[in-house]
Amino acid sequence: MRLAIDTSGVDQALVVLDGRRQLAADDWVRDRADPPVLVRLDAVVKRAGGKPDDLEGVVAARGPGSFTGLRVGLSLAAGLAYARHIPLYVADSLAILARRATGDPASVALRDAGRREVYAWREGEPARRLPVDELAGWLPAAARVIVEPAGRLASWIPGLAHLELPAGERRPLSAALLDSAIWTFDSQKPLRYDEVQALYVQPAAAEERRRKTP
């Protein structure tokens, strides 16, 4: 039995899987009044008919995303892995988000980064952080775009709002997390504990300055 955690965004999810099969899942929308994630984790493992000793691996979303959410998810995952001597993995949050598209993963995933910036990802490239104003120039012409929160593209670049996948073509986060977890467990290397880290994507301006400094 393995566990996947994504608390990096507004939509959050937990999945318990056995091999490639989902045993139980929980999807929720982040809220300050929420109980601690560990309460949900305990419940979802019980619903899967398991107990802590049954865990054989854990994967957590590493961002980019919410400062708080990332620390919660990565710390829980690291604690579980260490306590049960099981392998620990991380997965990129925007690649998970892209898999929320029904059918093939979306080719572009965008997440609101606040302060009129977006975390932007496209297939085959690392995530970056862009000012909203630069988004139109960065978007590939015929992209299938998935956005968190949903519907936000219309307020960022109204002319390209039609690129965003409609609500009917989005799956629950847990479905995307299940796929990502299977892929991660199959193809990625587990982390050492001193490698556990949230993915921190520099603001575009800072990145530019860094590149110009010899």
Add this chain to the structure above:
Amino acid sequence: MVPEIAARAHLQTLVPVIERAMENAGTRWEQVDGVAVTRGPGLVGCLLVGVNLGQAIAWARKLPVIGVSHLAAHVFAGLLEEPDLHPPVLGLVVSGGHSDLVRWQQDGGIAVIGRTLDDAAGEAFDKGARVLGLPFPGGPAIDALAATGDPRAVRFPRPRAPGLDFSFSGVKTALLYEVRKRRSISDQARADLAASYQEAIVDALLQRVEAAQAADPAPTIVLGGGVARNRRLREAAGARLGKAARLVIPAPELCTDNAAMIGAAALIEWDRRGPDPAPFDADPSLGFA
């Protein structure tokens, strides 16, 4: 401290630190009966890592867990020095972030009876050190330099906060004037200023402890927090407070932030209220409770 960097470091170092501590203690997880973790106060990013990682370990090993206050732990650190520590206790917690006079009461609760109105004692040392051209952190630098100075060379004003509260902005300003009115400062004069400045802070702290003790005597007084490492404070506390009560000042390394004091807090709180019944969140603004 940069919160983002501190939180990143926490994620990377916490498990290796726990592994090392377990190894040093020669302890296996099968021998552990419970997990204690700091619930607050502090930087939210760091607290999140500790609170979630600690509770995940406890959950995964089916262990009870207790969340404790970092501030209360500075008082409970006295237990590491004095195994028979029990309330009522008058406590002084002095650090870079806090100057609190507290009563650990018979019912186990901790009440704050005096706090700083401006800088914490540790900040007063840091700012004074900067005025004297000494390196950061200022506490140890002033402590070291003061050893060769005359604490009566300059009579700095004693903080005039009402009641049992502290205020260190006046003495800091007075030091600034003392330095400015001199054209140059010899090494000896600098040492004298450091010793006199330190004396003013130490005197202000102990004067409040004495006043609290006079109003409602406690059989035990505990000093804690990073500033309680200050040699003059430890020495003067012994001379001024040691007669009226049992004075407990943990070893210097147990006064600065450390995990042993969280363990001490867990022992005390566990006896009083048992483990936490349900998972809890970090609380960056938690007080002594």
